[in-house]
Amino acid sequence: MEISSRLLEEAVDEVSRLPGIGKRTALRLVLHLLKQPAEQTERLSEALRTLRTQIQQCRQCHNLSDREVCDICSNPKRDHSIVCVVEDIRDVMAIENTGHYRGIYHVLGGKISPMEGVGPQDLHIDTLIKKAKNGEVKELIFALSATMEGDTTNFYIFKQLGETALRLSTIARGIPVGDELEYADEVTLGRSILQRIPFEGSLNR
C-alpha cells in the first residue's frame, strides 16, 4: 500500500510492528487518532513512553511494579508463607481476579522450553529457590500451564529444591465449572476421576 505522507507512513509502520496488527489495521487506527482531539494521541504517546521508562520489576517476585517492591509483596495483610509460582504477570492478574488467593507470587517470566531456546538460566528460578529456603515460606503452589513445558519447569524446580520441608502443591486440574462432560478431553476427564475429591454437601446448599 502506497502512502503519500511520510509522517503517516512512519506512524503506520510503527503501529504495525505490534503483534497481530497489519498495515491496514494500523492505518485504520492511525486515521482514527487523527479524527480525535490531539490530546488523545498525546495521552497515548505519553502513557506508553512513561510506562516503558518507569516500570520496574518487583525485586522480590518479578511482577511488574511502579515501585521497587510491588503492592502484593509489600502488603502486610498477604500471607508471605505461601508462594504461588506463575509464568507471567497475566497469570498474577487472573488469579488476583478470582479473589481466592491471599498469599504472594513468584513470576518466572516463562517456562523451560528447549524448542524455543528457553533454559532455566533465562527464568527467575534462582531467586525462587533462595526465597523458598528463607524459612518464612511454608508452601509453594505450582500454577504453570498444564503442558509439557509447564511440567518440565515444575520438575526442574522440584529437583533444585532438594530435600525440603516445604509443602508443594499444584492447582487442581479437572473439568471446568459449567462444562459438559461429553465435551471434555479424555486426559482431563481421566485425571479428574483419578484425582477425585470428597463431596462437600455444603457447596450445594
Next chain:
Amino acid sequence: MEISSRLLEEAVDEVSRLPGIGKRTALRLVLHLLKQPAEQTERLSEALRTLRTQIQQCRQCHNLSDREVCDICSNPKRDHSIVCVVEDIRDVMAIENTGHYRGIYHVLGGKISPMEGVGPQDLHIDTLIKKAKNGEVKELIFALSATMEGDTTNFYIFKQLGETALRLSTIARGIPVGDELEYADEVTLGRSILQRIPFEGSLNR
C-alpha cells in the same frame, strides 16, 4: 481485570481507547512492548505524536499531507484537468495503488448522511465547486461508495454545479474481476447487463 501497576493500567486504558481494541488485547500489546527494546516504544510514541502535531490537510484537495500542498496536487506530471471525488484518504491510496489514474483528487471527508448527522456543510463540497469552476478542470469522476449516502452526495454536488460544461462520470460498477456470476448480487448483475460495454478482443489476447 485488575491491574496492580498504575503505569501499566494507564497505558492499557489509552491503548484500549483505539477502535476494535479491548482491554485484553491492549494488555497483550503493552506487555509485548515491554519485552522489546525501549527504542521501539520510543519510536512508536514519537511517530504518533509527530504525526498528530505536524500532519496537514492539502490546501487544494484535503488529502493528508506533510506540506501545505500534497505530492499529488503539486506534481506537474499529473493531469490537473481531471478530478476524482472520493470520500476519504484511504480511497486515494486505493486508487493510487492501481496505477491507472493520472489525474488529481478531491477528498470530501465523508458523505452526506442525515442518519449520522453529516450534512453538506460538514464536507469539503464548497472548495470542490470552486475548483470545478476554475476553468482548468474538464472532468469530475465521482468515486464514492455505491450506497444511498454516496448517491445522495453525488446528486447534491451535481445540483450545486448547476449548468456546467464539465464532463461528469462515475467509476464503473459491475462484477468484480475473478468473481463468479452465480454469487453476484442481483442489483450489481442487473446493472452490469444494462451498462454492458463493447467487447474488446484485444483484452483476451
